[in-house]
Amino acid sequence: MSPTRKNVVEASGFKVENAVSTRKISKNYGPVEALRNLSLDFPKGQLTSLLGPSGCGKTTLLKIIAGLLEPTSGEVEVNGRAVTGPGPDRAFVFQDFALLPWASVLRNVAFGLELRGVAKSEREAVAEKYIRDVGLAGFEKNYPHELSGGMRQRVGLARALAVDSEVLLMDEPFSAVDEQTRRKFQEDLLNLVQTENKTFIFVTHSIEEAVYVSDQIAILLPRPSRVSEIIRPAGFRSKGAENIRRDLEYLDIVDRIWASLRTYVE
Template sequence: MTSQGNTALKTTQDAPQSDIAVSVRNVSKIYGGAIHALNDMTLDFPRGQLTSLLGPSGCGKTTLLKIIGGLLDQTSGEILVNGKPVDGPGPDRAFVFQDFALMPWATVIRNVAFGLELRGIAKSEREAVAEKYIAAVGLSGFEKQYPHELSGGMRQRVGLARALSVNADVLLLDEPFSAVDEQTRRKFQEDLLALVEHEKKTFIFVTHSIEEAVYVSDQIALLLARPSRVSEIIKPDIDRSISPDALRRDPVYLDTVERIWSSLRSYVE
C-alpha cells in the first residue's frame, strides 16, 4: 500500500532530529536465542505527537514499547530519547499499563502522586500536581476513593493521571483502553486527543484496533508479523475540527481504515 494517488494517507518525510523525541535505530530482539521478535527495526517518533503501533498479534508491539521504556534490553541496535541512549527506565518516560497497575491499598490521589513521592517531592507539592491531573482526566471528587471502589474505566484514568503527573517527555501506552466497554473507550479516545493537544508530550500508543489507531494518531507505524519490522508509516489525513461523530462517519476516515485493513488482512489467521 502506498499513498500515491490517495488523499486519505500521507507517508512521512524525514524530520529534523530536534523534532524527534524517540529514535529506534536498527533494533532487533531475540528471545532465548531462537525467537526473533524484532528484526533490524528503525522508526522515529515525532515530538509532541501520538504514534500508534499497529499490527497482527505477536508482531512485537509491546516488546518494542518495553525496550523504549527501558524495561527490556534489545539484542542489537539503539534507542535514543531526546538524543540520549536508553540504558534502563528513566524519568523522561512513563508507562500506562493495560492492567492499570494501581496500588490497591492507596487512594486515588496517593496512586497518582506515587511517582513524585518516589522522587522525594514534598507531600503538599505532589498532591497539588496530582489534583491537577486527576481533574484533567475527569476524576475530580474521587481523590479519596480506593481502586476497588472505581470502575475499570475510572481505574484506567487513574493510571493515565499518574503517568502525566511525573511530567515525563514520553508516555508509553500499552493497549490502555482494551479492558473497557466500547462507550467508555470512545470517550477515552476523545479525551486522549485533548491531552495530546494540551500536554504537548510524545505519546506512543499500542493498539489492536485499526479504527482506534486512525482516530487518535498523528502517525501509525504498521508492523509486519514476527520477526517484526516496519511495513509503512501512515499519517491519517483526517479533519479533526469536525465533531467526533461526524469524523467517525467521514469518508476519508473510513477509507483510511479500510486501506490499512487491506494491508493487514493477509497476516490474520
C-alpha cells in the first residue's frame, strides 16, 4: 500500500475520505485476547464513537490509534501513512484530565506548542483563543486545583485543540462530570465538530451520548473485540442540538443499540 495514497470510500453516493483506518488489528495481553482482526474506517471531518460493553477494548483501540500501544498484529493508517508511534497528527484527551498541577490554565493549554518549540507569544495567543472557545475566558491565570472537574476537562480539550492535530482521540472525556455539565459539553462538542474541521474518535459507555454526538457509531463486541455494527445517524443532524433528544430517529437508534447490547450486560 502506498504511504501517501488517500483512503477514499463511497458512502451513500458521496465520496468520503477516511482520516484513520485500522486494518485487522489484534491485541493480546499475555493470554488475554483484547482485540481480534478489527478493521474500521474513520471518515475525515466527522465524529466516530466507539461503543460497547465494559472491557471490550475501546480504550485499547484508541491507544493503538494514538501510537501509545503497539498492536500484536495489523496496522493503523492516518491520512494514508502507517502509524508507528505517537505523532503530531493526533492529540489525546484523557479521561482524568492529565493536567500539569504546577502550571496555569494558559500554560497547560499552550504546553503542547511549547514542546514543539513554538515562540511564547505565538503559543499563548493560540492558547487564549481555545480557552475562549471552550468557555474559560478569565481563568487563564488559575491553576488546576482551583477549577471544577468540568473546567479541568475543558482545559484538557483546549490543550488538544491548540496543537491543531488533525485527529482528536477522546477517552470518555465527559464521564467525570455531572449530568448538566455533560449535556453542555455534548452541545459544545457538536459545535467543535462543525467548526474545527478535525476528525474526532470518541470513546463512551453512554448509548444516548454516542447517538447524540456521532456521525458514525461503531458497536464493538465483548472481548476479543470486533466490530459488530456501524450506525450512521443522519436525519436529525440538521434539526439543531436542542431538538435531537426528542427526534424519533434518535430515540429509535438508542433503543436499537440497547437491544443489541443488553445481552452483554451482567
